[in-house]
């Protein structure tokens with residue numbers, strides 16, 4: 001005891017709980033775990049459902065007590081729900097994707113487990129994916145060519161189908177390409193000639209010689225194009241004639257016989273017969289279609305290639321705009337602007353801009369970029385187009401304006417991050433540079449910027465991640481439900497930044513919540529989400545890799 | 560102005576009381592040809608005066624050490640020579656300095672041109688985020704020199720001059736940030752002598768280094784002697800006595816005594832100086 005030394009304050013012998021901070025460790029740990037669990041859970045759902053959409057699922061033939069039959073995939077199971085006031089419960093039941101719309105008018109059907117008499121897995125049950133009208137489930141009966149029956153019985157029909165289908169499908173796609181691409185090309189040329197006439201009349205007066213010449217050119221072109229169109233007509237007619245008459249007849253779960261023209265069959269498979277290798281092949285081929293094809297059936301089937309393209313290109317163009325502007329603005333703020341109330345006000349304003357709802361940026365983009373800037377550009381450079389058919393070129397939403405709008409939206413992020421990175425550059429480096437006789441700009445360019453680059457990259461990464469996932473403003477400035485013309489193609493001037501485009505995030509909204517057949521589109525939503533997250537992650541990984549390389553070069557300090 | 564001459568202890572008390580005292584500048588210093596003349600130089604940080612009427616010539620091609628307790632204004636004086644203090648907003652000065660006869664604080668003097676005539680090494684090594692090679696030739700690069708031959712020659716000469724060549728000649732194009740602290744500091748010296756400065760300013764160049772690296776840098780200063788005019792701040796009395804020709808003792812923003820190093824360390828005129836250099840106060 002310290003009783004002999006009264007001057008000394010005696011401290012208590014044991015530390016309290018707060019000294020160790022045990023509860024705080026628990027609290028902070030718990031919040032971290034909660035956050036991680038939510039993020040991991042979300043990602044797990046997206047990956048699990050998104051990645052399995054294209055895996056073939058067995059088809060079950062279910063016979064119900066009242067005699068009806070259903071052939072399909074089980075999409076969902078529900079446990080029994082007891083009856084309560086206001087809602088009439090039900091027993092355990094399952095939702096089956098019937099693929100029998102033609103006969104029953106439904107794509108999906110709830111079946112009570114109690115009502116099921118028997119469940120079979122018919123070996124030859126086939127999924128026929130059609131380019132229109134959704135899927136068809138059934139057992140192949142006959143393969144027809146006009147009146148002639150080419151094959152009969154499931155096994156023979158299937159062999160014949162595999163022999164005939166690829167060529168027929170190839171012809172059909174070729175005909176589609178002619179319709180979409182070659183015909184579109186002719187229309188574009190015709191329109192260009194029409195615009196020349198309008199331009200000439202704008203420049204030289206309505207009755208001038210130039211107008212007459214242009215009209216003559218237009219007439220001869222129209223004549224020319226008429227010939228070409230007839231040639232195209234003949235070509236597609238030939239292709240389609242060859243395909244005509246080929247059809248496959250299947251018996252659906254309800255017993256109806258449905259004939260499907262082979263030309264409209266995208267692919268068919270028999271999930272109950274597939275080996276593992278077959279399943280993997282089918283899975284990859286469906287992913288291939290998803291990544292590289294145009295969408296079909298109101299975006300709920302087919303591929304999303306235009307949307308991938310739109311998302312990536314828009315994000316990159318956005319980064320191209322936002323990086324220089326953001327970095328230059330931050331450079332001025334940090335290196336040149338004095339420290340006064342005005343600078344502080346500007347800084348606060350920028351921070352607040354980051355909190356403005358994105359739809360406001362969309363409205364601004366529409367009002368300023370499209371209706372002011374774009375209309376101005378149209379007025380000067382594309383007046384003829386405006387007069388000829390009232391079609392604005394830059395005066396409406398498009399890839400360029402969407403990128404600019406998002407650049408504006410993400411500008412505060414980049415400015416704030418860049419400013420932080422600049423202020424993290426040690427003053428001793430700047431002074432060392434000045435002491436060598438460098439001027440201010442030389443110091444910034446040779447010392448400050450390289451050293452701050454990794455931090456600036458971090459800001460850009462954040463901006464890109466935010467921009468790539470944004471939907472609301474895009475709906476106003478150029479994203480469309482369907483826009484199959486890519487902003488880059490073979491027609492002069494090859495880059496068309498004024499074109500409307502598709503975007504994965506918007507596609508999620510559209511397919512998931514605007515689709516007439518939302519039940520069938522739902523797996524697609526997961527897949528698109530999975531893809532979008534993967535693309536953003538890929539962009540980020542690329543940027544992070546770049547940043548770590550820069551950091552190794554410019555920042556790492558060791559003693 | 561109230562100059563006080565009298566008992567040595569009175570000087571420090573007078574300085575502490577805020578009065579001015581006359582510096583004891585030995586004749587040996589005055590007889591040397593100066594490269595830099597500091598002439599009645601005063602400096603304020605805002606309202607606080609950090610340098611009081613400093614008048615001292617810096618001899619040509621000699622090493623001059625600045626010693627004094629922490630906060631006495633040694634770094635401030637050094638940074639005033641190449642006008643780095645211009646970057647501090649609150650700084651105000653009177654008086655002047657002359658570099659080989661050119662007024663440093665002449666309003667017509669171009670600060671950037673002025674700094675190109677001097678080299679400076681800081682207390683903490685501050686290599687630039689670029690390769691070793693680019694660090695050394697930095698001052699030439701900003702002058703627009705891109706001739707590979709010239710740059711290579713300057714790089715090798717400077718690195719040899721700072722006793723670093725043998726250690727780094729095989730990795731000239733690696734990042735300078737991967738070097739050890741001592742190497743980095745010698746790199747900074749190489750960078751400072753690359754442009755053949757008229758004056759080399761060293762602000763405690765060894766304070767962040769271990770004894771071995773310190774020894775190397777001291778050897779280096781020995782070698783620079785005779786070719787360069789060096790003005791060096793140090794807290795290490797042995798270092799001052801070993802590596803310098805002249806030593807100036809500062810206290811609270813004033814120059815107290817200034818003379819040949821041997822004189823300052825063996826027979827100083829003032830007892831305060833003796834007390835400081837022998838470590839009895841400070």
Ligand SMILES: Nc1ncnc2c1ncn2[C@@H]1O[C@H](COP(=O)(O)OP(=O)(O)OP(=O)(O)O)[C@@H](O)[C@H]1O
Nearest residue numbers: 604609627628629630631632633634635636647649
């Ligand atoms: N940027 C500044 N603003 C205001 N006061 C400053 C500034 N830099 C230095 N001072 C003050 O000027 C005085 C001299 O500082 P200086 O750094 O020159 O001392 P020093 O002799 O180099 O000290 P040390 O040996 O610790 O490096 C100190 O009192 C310091 O507080």
Ligand SMILES: [Mg+2]
Nearest residue numbers: 633634635762
């Ligand atoms: Mg100092």
